[in-house]
Amino acid sequence: MKNFKFLTGIFLILTAFAFTSCENEPIDSALNLDDFGGGNSGPAVFKADFSGSTWTATATQAVISGNFITISAIRPNGEGFGFLIDASATGTYPANTNLLAYTPAGSEYGYWSTNFDNPEENTGSITITNINTTNNTISGTFNFKGYWSDTTVSSILPVQFTNGEFTNIPFITQGQTGDTFYAKVGGSEFVDVDILAITTQIGAQEFISVAAQDADLNSMTVSVRSSLGPGTYNITGNTATDLVQAIYDFDGNDYNAVSGSVTIVSKTATRIKGTFSYVTNGTTPFTVTEGAFDVEY
Structure with a gap:
């Protein structure tokens, strides 16, 4: 659980992805995604189903560093997903010992993949299916049950995020920064x-x-x-x-x-x-x- 402790300590009360992670620059909805690594094999896609509809990102980015993979996806209003995964290779990783989060627009809190009252709860998983080191893209799937990160509020029910998919998300490595x-x-x-x-x-x-x-x-x-x-x-x-x-x-x-x-x-x-x-x-x-x-x- 040491990596999770490190992740939560640095990820705490993150506003909707106006952040850097693993030495990367803040996400910008006007970015040309090809700038992160030439020769993408297809368009970058990030989407998930929750609350009766499908959410699709307008801008994405990822970083692969020594111990972590980070993935960010936002819309112009600032709402978005952010993942910090204790991994550097393909595989399936539990949601509750990593950080999968969705932050609504205008909020400093969000729905996290950890039940703070029961950290051992199996809240889902993320699967890294492909890391393309030629095109510098990463792909995978995810699903998780998100708990509201403001632990002083008990009236907000958890949200289930399903059919999560990210495809050809451009990444940079720690050595490129x-x-x-x-x-x-x-x-x-x-x-x-x-x-x-x-x-x-x-x-x-x-x-x-x-x-x-x-x-x-x-x-x-x-x-x-x-x-x-x-x-x-x-x-x-x-x-x-x-x-x-x-x-x-x-x-x-x-x-x-x-x-x-x-x-x-x-x-x-x-x-x-x-x-x-x-x-x-x-x-x-x-x-x-x-x-x-x-x-x-």
């Missing part, structure tokens, strides 16, 4: 295999969160308030007031930063570059040094 993440933990390099950079809601504040995971499924997340500009901001361990936060997940346990700082070197509407160092809580605190990131968000 220019985003970077670096840090040392206790003097040893944290070697990332995946990077996720998104805008998330933490309490009442919007943050830009940059997360990385290594081959042993340990992860590191650095978050800064979206309103911040270039400068250095201290970490005190008070998550209610700190402008920046950091977490190191080691061996399935979260260790929160209680001291340190994050420096925003530069920031635009779509990209952020910075450095960081911090010390965590715990019986034996972790010391993170030489941290640096340069990512799209």
